[in-house]
Amino acid sequence: MRPEHPLADVERSLAVPPRRRLDLLEEVDADTEALQAELERRGYGPAQARRAALRQTVPGTETLAQLEAQHAPPLNRWARRTGWIDRAERLGIVVATGLAGAVAFTTILRSGPLGSAAVLAWLQVIVVALLAANWTRAAKHLWVAGDLRPDLRRQLWERQIGLVVLAVALGALGAAWEGYSAYEALAAEDFAVPAIGDAVRRIVSCAALGFGAAIFGLFGWLAITPRLISDETIERRISAFFTGSRLTPTSSTRR
Amino acid sequence: MQATLSKRINELLVLAVLERGPAHGYQIALSVEERTEGAFSFQHGTLYPILHRLETDGHVRGKWGGEGRRRKTYELTDDGRAELAAGAAQLERQFRVLLELFAGTHAA
Numbered sequence: 001m002r003p004e005h006p007l008a009d010v011e012r013s014l015a016v017p018p019r020r021r022l023d024l025l026e027e028v029d030a031d032t033e034a035l036q037a038e039l040e041r042r043g044y045g046p047a048q049a050r051r052a053a054l055r056q057t058v059p060g061t062e063t064l065a066q067l068e069a070q071h072a073p074p075l076n077r078w079a080r081r082t083g084w085i086d087r088a089e090r091l092g093i094v095v096a097t098g099l100a101g102a103v104a105f106t107t108i109l110r111s112g113p114l115g116s117a118a119v120l121a122w123l124q125v126i127v128v129a130l131l132a133a134n135w136t137r138a139a140k141h142l143w144v145a146g147d148l149r150p151d152l153r154r155q156l157w158e159r160q161i162g163l164v165v166l167a168v169a170l171g172a173l174g175a176a177w178e179g180y181s182a183y184e185a186l187a188a189e190d191f192a193v194p195a196i197g198d199a200v201r202r203i204v205s206c207a208a209l210g211f212g213a214a215i216f217g218l219f220g221w222l223a224i225t226p227r228l229i230s231d232e233t234i235e236r237r238i239s240a241f242f243t244g245s246r247l248t249p250t251s252s253t254r255r
Numbered sequence: 256m257q258a259t260l261s262k263r264i265n266e267l268l269v270l271a272v273l274e275r276g277p278a279h280g281y282q283i284a285l286s287v288e289e290r291t292e293g294a295f296s297f298q299h300g301t302l303y304p305i306l307h308r309l310e311t312d313g314h315v316r317g318k319w320g321g322e323g324r325r326r327k328t329y330e331l332t333d334d335g336r337a338e339l340a341a342g343a344a345q346l347e348r349q350f351r352v353l354l355e356l357f358a359g360t361h362a363a
Contacts, residue, residue: 024303030325058300067307070304070307
């Protein structure tokens with residue numbers, strides 16, 4: 001198994017935006033290499049010089065905490081100052097979920113009685129609330145913690161897409177259910193025009209609710225996409241940094 | 256008090272080194288150790304938070320350079336020069352008071 005790069009631990013534990021993480025890694029890496037060369041000039045052996053250089057330059061836990069506090073996003077600093085840091089995610093989720101749920105609730109009330117598909121329509125409220133909660137979690141990691149790692153980003157994206165698909169499916173199912181129920185009723189009334197209008201309105205309401213929830217989920221994610229793309233670009237540079245770093249990983253450096 | 260004084264001394268040491276000209280992080284650390292004859296040294300990358308704080312406060316300017324590979328150099332700003340002068344004068348006053356106090360203790 002290939003030994004880890006000496007700065008891999010630093011990269012993993014430093015919870016700051018990727019740009020800051022990359023800057024620090026490059027700075028420490030270049031300093032370590034230069035210090036190693038300097039120590040070799042002073043008579044140290046290569047392995048001894050590298051160990052000494054790493055001991056000098058690689059930030060310890062306390063230093064990493066200081067760097068995190070320094071490079072945290074402004075929202076994070078404000079949340080720390082006011083003591084809201086631990087409650088930020090929960091509060092955000094409650095607010096976003098409440099708002100999204102209220103909007104979906106109002107939409108259902110305004111669209112009038114939904115008939116037999118009402119259960120599915122109410123399920124949509126839950127889906128909309130879950131979409132809002134998922135989005136809030138991603139936003140909290142991006143703008144409060146400043147750090148949304150690829151694994152979590154993938155997990156949140158998959159959940160968002162799953163919920164969008166569920167919203168569309170519930171909308172389609174509701175519309176089909178309404179259509180089926182309406183057909184039976186209409187057949188009994190010899191397809192009277194007012195009854196047809198009412199049935200069409202119910203079908204469209206169900207489909208629109210599903211479509212609206214899906215749009216809400218997709219557009220919400222679209223809003224954070226520019227930041228996700230720029231973070232991902234830097235994450236790729238961080239991976240390239242570990243591949244291209246001249247500070248070769250050997251077991252002798254991990255002490 | 257102790258933490259504040261130590262933090263202040265560290266900042267002034269970095270500024271004093273940079274007064275002689277731009278330097279990389281490791282050069283600053285080595286220079287501090289050499290110029291203070293080992294009395295002060297920066298361990299475990301403790302220099303980075305100090306440098307980054309001084310950069311945020313505008314006392315030093317960090318510049319990325321290097322061909323193919325990025326390397327950061329720090330240089331003193333005019334603000335930093337003024338901060339160094341003010342800080343050095345303040346430290347001198349504080350230490351004079353302390354030394355007088357300790358001298359009195361020895362005499363007793």
